Amino acid sequence: xxxxxxxxxxxxxxxxxPIYWMLNxxxxxxxxxxxxxxxxxxxxxxxxxxxxxxxxxxxRGFLNSLAFVSLNVVIVIVAAVPAAYAFSRxxxxxxxxxxxxxxxxxxxxxxxxxxxxxxxxxNIGLFDTxxxxxxxxxxxxxxxxxWILEGFMSGIPKEIDETAFVxxxxxxxxxxxxxxxxISQGIAVAAFFAFLFSWVELLLARTLTSTxxxxxxxxxxxxxxxxxxxxxxxxxxxxxxxxxGALVVYFIRNLMAKGFAMGRV
Amino acid sequence: MKNRAWWFLLPALAVMSLxxxxxLMTVINYAQYSVFPGSAPQFIGMENFADVLGDGVFLxxxxxxxxxxxEILLIxxxxxxxxxxxxxxxxxxxxxxxxLLGIPLLIPWNVVGIIWRVFTRSDLGAVPAIFxxxxxxxxxxxxxSGDAWWTVVAMDVWHxxxxxxxxxxxxxxxxxxxFYRAAKIxxxxxxxxxxxxxxxxxxxxxxxxxxxxxxxxxxxxxxPFQLTGGGPGNxxxxxxxxxxxxxxxxxxxGFGAAVSIIYFFLVILISWLLYTxxxxxxxGSSK
Amino acid sequence: MAKIxxxxxxxxxxxxxxxxxxxxxxxxxxxxxxxxxxxxxSGCGKTTLLNIISGLLTPTEGQVLxxxxxxTELPPRDRNIAQVFQFPVVYDSMDVYGNLAFPLRNRGTPxxxxxxxxxxxxxxxxxxDRLHENPASFGPEWSQLVxxxxxxxxxxxxxxxxxxxxxxxxPGRKLTLRRRISQAQKRLEVTALYxxxxxxxxxxxxxxxxxxxxxxxxxxGSPEELYERPVSTFVGNFIGSxxxxxxxxxxxxxxxxxxxxxxxxxxxxxxxxxxxxxxVELGVRPNLVDVxxxxxxxxxxxxxxxxxxxLGSYQIITLKVEGIxxxxxxxxPLEEKTDIGSEKFIGLTPKNIMLFHNGEAIQNEKK
Numbered sequence: 001x002x003x004x005x006x007x008x009x010x011x012x013x014x015x016x017x018p019i020y021w022m023l024n025x026x027x028x029x030x031x032x033x034x035x036x037x038x039x040x041x042x043x044x045x046x047x048x049x050x051x052x053x054x055x056x057x058x059x060r061g062f063l064n065s066l067a068f069v070s071l072n073v074v075i076v077i078v079a080a081v082p083a084a085y086a087f088s089r090x091x092x093x094x095x096x097x098x099x100x101x102x103x104x105x106x107x108x109x110x111x112x113x114x115x116x117x118x119x120x121x122x123n124i125g126l127f128d129t130x131x132x133x134x135x136x137x138x139x140x141x142x143x144x145x146x147w148i149l150e151g152f153m154s155g156i157p158k159e160i161d162e163t164a165f166v167x168x169x170x171x172x173x174x175x176x177x178x179x180x181x182x183i184s185q186g187i188a189v190a191a192f193f194a195f196l197f198s199w200v201e202l203l204l205a206r207t208l209t210s211t212x213x214x215x216x217x218x219x220x221x222x223x224x225x226x227x228x229x230x231x232x233x234x235x236x237x238x239x240x241x242x243x244x245g246a247l248v249v250y251f252i253r254n255l256m257a258k259g260f261a262m263g264r265v
Numbered sequence: 266m267k268n269r270a271w272w273f274l275l276p277a278l279a280v281m282s283l284x285x286x287x288x289l290m291t292v293i294n295y296a297q298y299s300v301f302p303g304s305a306p307q308f309i310g311m312e313n314f315a316d317v318l319g320d321g322v323f324l325x326x327x328x329x330x331x332x333x334x335x336e337i338l339l340i341x342x343x344x345x346x347x348x349x350x351x352x353x354x355x356x357x358x359x360x361x362x363x364x365l366l367g368i369p370l371l372i373p374w375n376v377v378g379i380i381w382r383v384f385t386r387s388d389l390g391a392v393p394a395i396f397x398x399x400x401x402x403x404x405x406x407x408x409x410s411g412d413a414w415w416t417v418v419a420m421d422v423w424h425x426x427x428x429x430x431x432x433x434x435x436x437x438x439x440x441x442x443x444f445y446r447a448a449k450i451x452x453x454x455x456x457x458x459x460x461x462x463x464x465x466x467x468x469x470x471x472x473x474x475x476x477x478x479x480x481x482x483x484x485x486x487x488x489p490f491q492l493t494g495g496g497p498g499n500x501x502x503x504x505x506x507x508x509x510x511x512x513x514x515x516x517x518x519g520f521g522a523a524v525s526i527i528y529f530f531l532v533i534l535i536s537w538l539l540y541t542x543x544x545x546x547x548x549g550s551s552k
Numbered sequence: 553m554a555k556i557x558x559x560x561x562x563x564x565x566x567x568x569x570x571x572x573x574x575x576x577x578x579x580x581x582x583x584x585x586x587x588x589x590x591x592x593x594s595g596c597g598k599t600t601l602l603n604i605i606s607g608l609l610t611p612t613e614g615q616v617l618x619x620x621x622x623x624t625e626l627p628p629r630d631r632n633i634a635q636v637f638q639f640p641v642v643y644d645s646m647d648v649y650g651n652l653a654f655p656l657r658n659r660g661t662p663x664x665x666x667x668x669x670x671x672x673x674x675x676x677x678x679x680x681d682r683l684h685e686n687p688a689s690f691g692p693e694w695s696q697l698v699x700x701x702x703x704x705x706x707x708x709x710x711x712x713x714x715x716x717x718x719x720x721x722x723p724g725r726k727l728t729l730r731r732r733i734s735q736a737q738k739r740l741e742v743t744a745l746y747x748x749x750x751x752x753x754x755x756x757x758x759x760x761x762x763x764x765x766x767x768x769x770x771x772x773g774s775p776e777e778l779y780e781r782p783v784s785t786f787v788g789n790f791i792g793s794x795x796x797x798x799x800x801x802x803x804x805x806x807x808x809x810x811x812x813x814x815x816x817x818x819x820x821x822x823x824x825x826x827x828x829x830x831x832v833e834l835g836v837r838p839n840l841v842d843v844x845x846x847x848x849x850x851x852x853x854x855x856x857x858x859x860x861x862x863l864g865s866y867q868i869i870t871l872k873v874e875g876i877x878x879x880x881x882x883x884x885p886l887e888e889k890t891d892i893g894s895e896k897f898i899g900l901t902p903k904n905i906m907l908f909h910n911g912e913a914i915q916n917e918k919k
């Protein structure tokens with residue numbers, strides 16, 4: 001009992017340390033950051049955060065990120081729910097192969113796809129738009145979402161569908177009224193994983209945008225190089241990018257244990 | 266009925282054609298040409314593939330990549346399993362622990378790199394200060410390749426062990442209490458209980474954890490790119506960093522495309538091998 | 553093979569600020585080598601009591617004695633008790649042989665001895681053909697046999713406990729499983745306790761049964777005793793299907809009055825009544841209700857048939873008596889004509905009825 005608690009405390013300390021250091025750095029002046037090794041800010045300042053909030057540059061980055069992330073979640077859910085339903089309810093020629101092919105896409109190394117993505121989206125005029133990033137992220141998110149939802153749906157007896165049809169429900173009516181509430185947790189979990197990946201990914205988002213749709217992560221990466229190192233502002237921006245994720249995790253905390261079972265246990 | 270299934274799959278297939286099928290075809294096409302900017306592409310068949318496999322930097326990155334994936338799997342899987350077992354099953358701290366574990370997973374990958382850069386840089390990081398304090402003053406992740414390597418590994422452990430913990434924890438929650446009661450009645454020791462109840466029941470969660478961690482570690486890009494940029498020298502140049510250099514910065518786009526295909530093929534092949542091995546280990550065995 | 557004594561067992565679950573008294577001051581002795589059942593409605597504390605005996609729970613108060621030795625604080629493995637759970641537990645990383653050998657290996661029994669014992673147990677349970685199969689693919693019936701096998705494999709097993717083992721088993725397979733369990737128990741002469749909410753299951757398995765209600769044991773006796781001499785209206789109603797009929801009665805001189813009808817009593821019954829009571833409850837088993845087509849002149853009560861149910865070799869009819877708020881169920885041979893709506897006459901004779909006051913039996917002596 002004691003030993004496991006010690007292990008947990010040590011681990012959680014390790015988990016918090018780098019984040020704490022970032023937070024600590026974000027409240028320091030650049031002078032203090034570079035010249036002193038202080039475990040907490042001696043000259044506490046919020047100047048770094050002011051820099052970020054007053055820069056349209058950073059603000060736009062945040063909004064762009066939120067735009068393609070939400071778009072991605074919507075695309076993924078709308079496409080994954082019917083597909084997962086088909087896989088969980090019907091056997092058709094090639095269903096196993098198709099399912100497996102979808103999953104292999106989850107294995108695609110992002111770096112391998114940047115050039116063709118760039119070429120394709122430039123040719124069809126989608127380069128530097130939110131939809132381009134959202135579609136590109138669907139390469140990884142859609143297979144995972146279909147897989148998760150298929151797991152949840154297979155746990156729901158087919159008899160429910162059959163009873164509803166016998167009772168005279170039309171398909172859309174049945175789907176919305178009866179089936180959707182039953183898989184709402186699965187949808188939440190799939191949406192969570194779609195959000196997660198789209199929000200954290202850098203390489204595709206960077207390749208497919210230049211100015212109009214540039215996400216916050218790229219803004220952050222680029223600002224490193226431009227004209228000296230503003231470590232304080234960088235740390236503050238880093239802290240800010242952690243907030244949306246932390247909020248999402250906080251709101252779904254009661255679904256976490258079940259969510260990571262991904263409907264498969 | 267059969268046609269209905271295809272209608273249901275239509276939206277997903279439409280999206281996948283834009284995000285997977287067409288791009289993949291493009292890469293396969295490119296890979297057979299010599300493509301230099303400003304001149305017409307020239308068909309050269311499999312030559313690009315031969316060039317890639319003969320490229321020392323590619324082979325070095327691949328070797329490094331395999332080593333990296335093995336190392337992080339060896340650390341993260343046992344650590345994640347152990348911590349999931351240590352985590353209380355209920356109580357007021359469970360919710361908060363889960364939130365805390367979820368946070369690293371939702372930090373943008375390059376920000377993870379930045380966090381660790383701020384954390385480990387010799388001029389402003391806490392890590393060098395701590396190493397200095399315990400007597401290893403020479404620590405420098407941007408000059409010393411050994412330090413850089415282990416810093417990248419530590420970052421990955423920090424970033425992804427929570428995923429393993431959450432997967433295992435979810436699996437543990439799903440084991441019916443009766444199994445533990447029966448093991449107690451049968452007089453099983455803590456080790457036997459773990460070996461014959463917990464581990465077999467967690468098999469699917471562990472397979473999923475190994476596969477996800479393998480795939481994602483094999484594809485890792487933004488974190489080491491931001492932390493070390495692949496250096497010092499090429500000491501932390503993993504396969505993705507090499508590939509993106511070749512794909513974007515390289516002169517011959519055909520060469521980059523060939524790298525991409527070999528890369529993709531390797532991920533699928535190794536994932537399949539891992540899956541097959543794991544499915545055959547720990548099944549029903551006699552006596 | 554052991555005698556089990558429960559002395560003043562009380563168990564309280566605490567969750568949040570709330571306390572639930574699941575078991576309340578239970579005293580019970582299970583004689584050596586007997587088969588016993590513990591029955592009661594869901595939530596009455598049966599499973600808690602079982603887990604206290606096996607050692608999975610330590611009672612809040614009281615003692616558990618096995619052959620006179622206090623084992624209250626001992627863990628399950630030191631009590632040598634076997635338990636079969638509601639949910640069939642098999643270790644699916646081992647074959648049947650490995651499952652059966654598991655408790656022995658945990659105790660460090662030499663492999664040579666294990667082999668003989670596994671054979672012996674497998675033969676007893678009819679598992680000998682399936683020793684090298686993986687039980688993961690077994691249905692609940694066979695899985696339960698494997699769990700039972702792990703229980704009886706040790707020679708020093710003091711008691712076998714069953715926690716509603718039939719729940720997941722197909723109705724058609726229940727009989728076979730029950731027979732195997734019964735055979736094994738008799739052959740090994742091991743003390744057994746079988747928890748269930750299905751009285752039929754309990755009464756066919758057990759020599760003696762304890763009826764539990766709200767954390768307390770209300771009656772412990774043979775199936776005949778429980779059926780013929782229930783100590784309370786609860787037991788009367790719970791045992792038997794359908795349960796006992798109850799009619800509220802008032803005193804009317806020497807006899808009882810139910811609505812406007814008179815029910816005659818005998819001498820012993822009259823003597824057991826207390827005139828300060830406002831009335832008593834009359835109980836009668838459905839098979840002891842006399843039903844006539846015509847009045848027999850003994851003060852029979854007219855009633856109307858409202859429902860008939862055919863149950864194989866007999867039928868249960870429901871009768872409604874005008875002026876009395878209850879329906880009376882009676883068991884009749886199939887040949888009787890019992891059209892719905894027809895009029896019948898009910899005879900309640902002293903030798904067939906029991907009297908209860910405030911739910912407690914007044915006298916159990918049958919004359």
